[in-house]
Amino acid sequence: MAGILLTGANGQVGWEIARQARLLGLPCQALERTSLDITVADAVLRAVVHFAPLVVINAAAYTNVDKAETDSETAFSVNRDGAAHLAHACARVDIPIIHISTDYVFDGTKKTPYTEDDPGSPLSIYGESKLAGEAAVREYCAKHVVLRTAWVYGLHGPNFVKTMLRLAGERDQIKVVDDQFGNPTFAGDLGRAILTLVRRLQLGTWPKQGFGTFHLAGEWTTSWCGFAQMIFEEARPRLAHVPAIEPITTADYPTLAKRPAYSALDCGRFARIHGIAMRPGRSALSEMLDTTLGLFPAKGIRKF
Ligand SMILES: NC(=O)c1ccc[n+]([C@@H]2O[C@H](COP(=O)([O-])OP(=O)(O)OC[C@H]3O[C@@H](n4cnc5c(N)ncnc54)[C@H](OP(=O)(O)O)[C@@H]3O)[C@@H](O)[C@H]2O)c1
Numbered sequence: 004m005a006g007i008l009l010t011g012a013n014g015q016v017g018w019e020i021a022r023q024a025r026l027l028g029l030p031c032q033a034l035e036r037t038s039l040d041i042t043v044a045d046a047v048l049r050a051v052v053h054f055a056p057l058v059v060i061n062a063a064a065y066t067n068v069d070k071a072e073t074d075s076e077t078a079f080s081v082n083r084d085g086a087a088h089l090a091h092a093c094a095r096v097d098i099p100i101i102h103i104s105t106d107y108v109f110d111g112t113k114k115t116p117y118t119e120d121d122p123g124s125p126l127s128i129y130g131e132s133k134l135a136g137e138a139a140v141r142e143y144c145a146k147h148v149v150l151r152t153a154w155v156y157g158l159h160g161p162n163f164v165k166t167m168l169r170l171a172g173e174r175d176q177i178k179v180v181d182d183q184f185g186n187p188t189f190a191g192d193l194g195r196a197i198l199t200l201v202r203r204l205q206l207g208t209w210p211k212q213g214f215g216t217f218h219l220a221g222e223w224t225t226s227w228c229g230f231a232q233m234i235f236e237e238a239r240p241r242l243a244h245v246p247a248i249e250p251i252t253t254a255d256y257p258t259l260a261k262r263p264a265y266s267a268l269d270c271g272r273f274a275r276i277h278g279i280a281m282r283p284g285r286s287a288l289s290e291m292l293d294t295t296l297g298l299f300p301a302k303g304i305r306k307f
Contacts, residue, residue, distance in 0.1 A: 006030025008056035011063030018159035019194035041085030051092035061102045069259040071129040078132040086136035090143035099146035106153035108134040111263020118269045119216045126261035153220040157190025167234045174246050181228035181250035184265045186220035189287035196279045218268035223284030241296040
């Protein structure tokens with residue numbers, strides 16, 4: 004099969020990659036955790052050898068940022084060791100790996116968007132485990148793309164957009180953190196970009212310097228509160244009820260894990276080398292809402 008071996012196929016990003024690959028007719032062995040647990044080294048190697056893919060895409064991860072604080076063993080087992088097993092297996096059969104990582108590898112103290120050359124300095128166990136996973140991928144597989152993204156929302160699985168839409172049906176007022184800034188990223192756009200890379204591998208049009216570490220996230224930097232405001236602006240005609248938003252601070256909403264105050268990603272390197280840039284945030288959000296809410300005004304309150 005000269006196609007994709009995809010892990011984490013039931014996650015937000017994995018599901019989107021599998022869906023788009025199907026639409027494009029790209030062979031894709033989309034494996035959920037029940038079919039391939041990436042923490043089991045033997046199983047990973049067997050799968051890579053058996054399917055003999057053109058490329059492995061690792062969309063599997065331990066993504067519960069707060070739970071990771073009290074479950075660091077599992078977080079590291081999936082995010083560091085799982086990534087290492089995959090990279091190792093790819094190197095054994097000499098194929099590339101596309102590995103997804105996160106803006107939470109940064110501490111958020113910088114005042115301008117983070118570039119790939121900025122050193123990681125995570126504030127959380129999740130961030131530490133993801134940074135360790137990146138290092139393992141770089142160490143074991145020379146043909147790697149480590150793709151850091153941020154604040155993902157997609158059609159499949161729980162996310163901030165769906166939470167806001169659900170709360171719109173339940174509350175008159177929502178408090179949202181207004182002092183953490185990042186790049187909301189539509190899983191559909193991420194999926195399209197990743198599959199463009201796969202097509203280039205297939206066609207033999209891989210660019211010089213195409214391997215390495217890259218940032219790829221929505222081109223809009225905002226706070227969670229700003230994101231919520233845009234969600235309701237866009238969704239207003241299709242919602243029966245829109246709540247008021249009250250901006251709050253991180254201190255007003257304590258969580259187990261610390262999150263970076265500012266983790267905007269500079270995606271210039273990916274645009275220069277791979278020629279792919281993300282579209283404006285409003286347009287991506289609009290696509291998500293069109294699909295989730297339908298194209299016409301709602302008559303009643305919907306459940307999400
Ligand atoms: N979500 C975000 O806001 C965000 C932001 C920045 C970066 N990222 C990165 O983007 C990537 C994809 O995230 P996502 O949002 O799609 O996360 P997600 O929806 O939580 O999906 C992760 C998937 O990984 C699977 N998984 C967990 N442990 C596994 C294991 N041991 N073996 C195989 N599969 C396993 C999960 O399986 P189950 O379905 O069985 O639980 C889940 O389907 C991750 O690398 C994440 O770090 C995400």
